[in-house]
Every structure is written in C-alpha cells, then in structure tokens.
Amino acid sequence: MPLLPLKTVSIPDPTRETFDAWLEELGSRLAAPDADWYAIARDTLFQLYHPGHTDYIELLEDPVTPLAAKASLLALDPHNVTLEPEYYADVDTEKFARVKPLLWLWQRFDHSPAGGTNVHLGVQFRRLLAPHIFARCGRNFKCFQFAEVSYGYNLDVGDDVVIHRHVLLDDRGGITLGDRVSIADYANIYSHTHSIDDQRDVTNARTVLEDDVRITYHATVLAGTRVGTNAMVGACAVATRDVRPYHVNVGIPARSIAVKSDAPPEARSTKRVPHHEGDSGF
Ligand SMILES: CC(C)(COP(=O)(O)OP(=O)(O)OC[C@H]1O[C@@H](n2cnc3c(N)ncnc32)[C@H](O)[C@@H]1OP(=O)(O)O)[C@@H](O)C(=O)NCCC(=O)NCCS
Numbered sequence: 001m002p003l004l005p006l007k008t009v010s011i012p013d014p015t016r017e018t019f020d021a022w023l024e025e026l027g028s029r030l031a032a033p034d035a036d037w038y039a040i041a042r043d044t045l046f047q048l049y050h051p052g053h054t055d056y057i058e059l060l061e062d063p064v065t066p067l068a069a070k071a072s073l074l075a076l077d078p079h080n081v082t083l084e085p086e087y088y089a090d091v092d093t094e095k096f097a098r099v100k101p102l103l104w105l106w107q108r109f110d111h112s113p114a115g116g117t118n119v120h121l122g123v124q125f126r127r128l129l130a131p132h133i134f135a136r137c138g139r140n141f142k143c144f145q146f147a148e149v150s151y152g153y154n155l156d157v158g159d160d161v162v163i164h165r166h167v168l169l170d171d172r173g174g175i176t177l178g179d180r181v182s183i184a185d186y187a188n189i190y191s192h193t194h195s196i197d198d199q200r201d202v203t204n205a206r207t208v209l210e211d212d213v214r215i216t217y218h219a220t221v222l223a224g225t226r227v228g229t230n231a232m233v234g235a236c237a238v239a240t241r242d243v244r245p246y247h248v249n250v251g252i253p254a255r256s257i258a259v260k261s262d263a264p265p266e267a268r269s270t271k272r273v274p275h276h277e278g279d280s281g282f
Contacts, residue, residue: 009119009120011120016120019120019121019124023121023124023125023128026040026044026128027128030102030128030129030132037098037101037102037132038077038078038079038101040101040105041076041077041078041101041102041104041105042056042076042077042078042101043056044105044109045076045104045105045108045109045112046073046076048108048109048112048113048114048115049072049076049108049112050073056073056076059073060073060074076108078100078101078104078105081104083100083103083104084150085150085151085172086100088172088202089202090172090202090204091151092151092153095151095153096151096153098153099132099133099151099152099153102129102132102133102152103133103149103152105129106126106129106133107148109122109125110122110145110146115145116145116146117145119144122143122144122145123142123143123144126141126143126147127140127141127142127143130143130157133149133152133153133155134152134153134155134156134157135153135154135155135156136155136156136157137155137157138157138158138159138160138161138179139159139160140159140160140161141157141161141163142160142161142162142163143162143163144163144164144165145165145166146165146166147163147164147165147166147167147168147169148167148168148169149168149169149170149171150169150170150171150172151171151172152171153171154171154172154173154174154175154191155169155171155174155175155177156174156175156176156177157177158177158178158179158180158181158211159179159180160179160180161177161179161180161181161182162181162182162183163183164182164183164184164185164187165185165186166185166186167183167184167185167186167187167188167189168187168188168189168190169183169189170188170189170190170191170192171191172191172192172204173191173192173203173204173205173206173207173223173224174191174204174206174207175189175191175206175207175208175209176206176207176208176209177209177213178208178209178210178211178212178213178229179211179212180211180212181209181210181211181212181213181214181215182213182214182215183209183214183215184214184215184216184217184218184219185217185218186217186218187215187216187217187218187219187220187221188219188220188221189207189209189215189220189221190207190220190221190222190223191204191205191206191207191223191224192204192205192223193205193222193223193224203223203224204223205223205224206224207221207222207223207224207225207226208225208226208227209221209227210226210227210228210229210230210231210245211229211230212229212230213227213228213229213230213231213232213233214231214232214233215227215232215233216232216233216234216235216237217235217236218235218236219233219234219235219236219237219238219239219254220237220238220239221233221239222238222239222240225239225240225241225242225243226242226243227239227242227243228242228243228244228245228246228247228267229245229246230245230246230260230262230263230267231243231244231245231246231247231248231249232247232248232249232260233249233250233254234248234249234250234251234254234257235250236252237249237250237251237252237254238251238252238253238254239253239254239282240253240254240282241253241254241282242282243256243282244256244267244282245263245267246259246260246262246263246264246267246268247259247260247267248260249282253282254282255282256270256282
C-alpha cells in the first residue's frame with residue numbers, strides 16, 4: 001500500500017485570523033477563575049445560531065417571537081436541557097453539572113453552520129474544550145465531528161490521540177486512551193454493561209486502550225477490555241476480551257488473526273496469556 005501522509009490545506013488569511021481571534025477570546029473566557037461556563041455556552045451558541053442578534057433576553061421576551069423560536073432559544077442555555085447521562089443513577093452530579101455546559105456547547109457547535117464538517121475550526125474548537133471536560137487531555141488532541149462522550153469527566157486521554165467522526169466514547173465506567181491512540185469512524189468504546197437478567201443491574205468497568213492502539217471503522221470495544229499497546233481491532237469487530245499487544249483482532253467476538261511485523265519477540269507468541277484474572281486474552 002502507498003504511504004499517503006495528510007496534505008496541508010489553507011483557508012483565506014482573514015478567515016483564519018477571525019477564527020483564531022474568536023478561539024482565543026473563548027479560551028480566555030473559559031479559563032478565567034470565575035468563569036460561568038453555563039453563560040459562556042449560552043452566549044456562544046446564541047452568537048453561532050443567531051448571528052444577526054445581540055440580545056438573547058430581549059429576543060426571548062419579545063412577544064412577537066414565536067413559541068417554537070422561544071423553545072429553540074431556551075434550549076441554547078444548558079440549564080434548560082437534560083442530557084442522557086444525567087439520568088444515570090451513578091452519575092457524579094457535581095462533576096457532571098460542571099462539565100455539562102461544555103458538553104452541550106460541543107454538541108451544538110457540531111450542528112451549527114460554523115461547525116460540523118469544518119475541520120480547520122472544528123478540530124481547534126474541540127481541542128479548546130476537551131481539557132476543561134476530560135479528567136486529562138494530552139497535547140494535540142484531534143477530534144472530528146459528531147463524536148460523543150457520556151460523562152466526559154471520566155476520560156483520561158494521552159498525547160496525539162485522534163478521534164474520528166461519529167465515535168462514541170462511553171466513559172461511564174472510565175476510559176483511558178494512551179498516547180497516539182486512533183479511533184476510526186463510527187467506532188464505539190464502552191465502559192459500562194447491563195446484566196442480561198435485569199437491565200438496571202449495571203457494571204462499570206474501565207476500558208483501556210494502551211499506547212499506539214488503533215480501533216478501526218465501526219468496531220466496538222466492550223466495557224473493561226484492555227487493548228494492548230500497538231494492537232489493532234479490525235473493521236466491525238467486537239472486542240469482548242483483552243487484545244494482546246501488537247495483535248490484530250477481527251470478527252465477533254474479536255480474535256487474533258495476525259501479529260504486527262514490528263512486534264517484539266515476546267508479542268509474537270500466539271499463546272493466549274491472560275491480562276487479568278478471568279481473561280484469556282484473545
Ligand atoms: C484488520 C485489517 C487491517 C486486516 O487486514 P489484513 O491484514 O489485510 O487481513 P486479510 O485481508 O489478510 O485477512 C485475513 C483474514 O481475516 C479476515 N478478516 C480481515 N479483516 C476482517 C474483519 N474486519 N472482520 C472479519 N474478518 C476479517 C479475512 O477475511 C481473512 O480471512 P480468511 O483467511 O479466512 O480469508 C482490516 O480488516 C481492517 O479492519 N481494516 C480497517 C481499515 C483501517 O485501517 N482503518 C483505520 C483507519 S484510521
């Protein structure tokens with residue numbers, strides 16, 4: 001296969017300067033010690049969705065504003081929406097209340113005229129929000145559009161991680177992403193599971209993707225799974241058990257079909273070695 005490194009793409013200078021100035025302003029507002037993230041989220045979304053208006057309250061209270069428009073305006077304020085994780089019994093209410101406005105801002109930005117598939121602005125915008133939401137966010141975090149996290153505050157992200165479009169990071173039980181992890185389009189990483197007998201019986205288990213792991217298109221990694229360093233989970237696979245370092249696992253349930261050519265001798269073994277009690281390490 002040919003090596004195809006990413007190209008450099010430019011946008012007009014005045015546009016880039018406006019984007020940069022806006023992100024710098026937003027970054028300073030978010031980082032201020034007394035920052036009100038609920039107000040910042042509401043105001044930012046108002047500007048993104050209603051560029052011709054300057055006064056949110058005035059528009060909301062104007063008797064000629066139709067009810068549907070009022071509902072839409074109200075929903076720009078994170079106080080006025082509920083997000084699914086708020087209904088989970090194990091949510092840390094205080095931690096979630098803190099990050100909720102930024103999760104809402106992230107999600108609504110993705111659907112705004114400025115966001116969505118706009119890579120240049122979108123990657124920088126999400127890179128700005130992520131360190132305020134995640135437990136840890138390393139440098140150069142790169143996230144494309146329509147990715148979704150559950151709690152956000154249970155995510156531990158290393159350096160140079162890439163999250164592609166429509167990825168679900170369910171960090172309810174915690175997710176750790178090592179350095180240079182790459183998660184491809186439509187992949188799902190879970191960290192909670194339900195009993196087959198009683199759906200209310202929930203088990204949270206941290207899912208760990210070690211350094212240099214690649215989870216490819218539409219794959220799913222189930223709760224509590226550890227994908228070893230440099231391992232790969234193939235397209236549409238379901239990783240139900242640990243994946244050994246440098247192994248390429250495919251299928252449902254995902255099993256090793258290959259070991260990467262750069263694997264150290266100890267990783268080349270096809271013998272299944274448990275990573276933790278009860279795990280056969282597929
Ligand atoms: C994991 C993957 C790389 C394997 O590719 P490969 O090493 O070329 O594997 P092969 O085509 O030689 O297939 C080996 C065997 O595994 C099977 N197989 C390969 N990928 C499979 C998959 N995703 N699911 C189920 N079976 C798969 C093949 O059918 C073949 O089976 P056979 O020996 O019975 O015929 C590939 O399936 C994959 O998922 N690619 C995703 C693309 C990618 O890199 N995405 C990341 C973008 S950021």
